[in-house]
Amino acid sequence: MPRELxxxxxxxxxxxxxxxxxxxxxxxxxxxxxxxxxxxAVWHPALVRLSLLTCIFSGLALLLS
Structure with missing residues (x-):
């Protein structure tokens, strides 16, 4: 992954x-x-939103490595 763009x-x-x-x-x-x-249907919607953001960000970062 390039360090800077x-x-x-x-x-x-x-x-x-x-x-x-x-x-x-x-x-x-x-x-x-x-x-x-x-x-x-979920217990804590804000936690699901944060988890989705984390998964999306991690997936995009892994695509670059």
């Missing part, structure tokens, strides 16, 4: 764009799961 001449850590992409994907998945009523 050059975006318009600014050096960014590689994990920063991955984190932003993870947040966007998690927000879309959160809307879908809320629409389907999945959160009514």
């Amino acid at each position: 050059a975006v318009f001449g600014v050096m960014l850590p590689t994990l920063l764009p991955l984190f932003v992409a993870s947040v966007v994907l998690q927000a879309l998945l959160d809307k879908l799961l809320g629409y389907l009523g999945v959160y009514r």
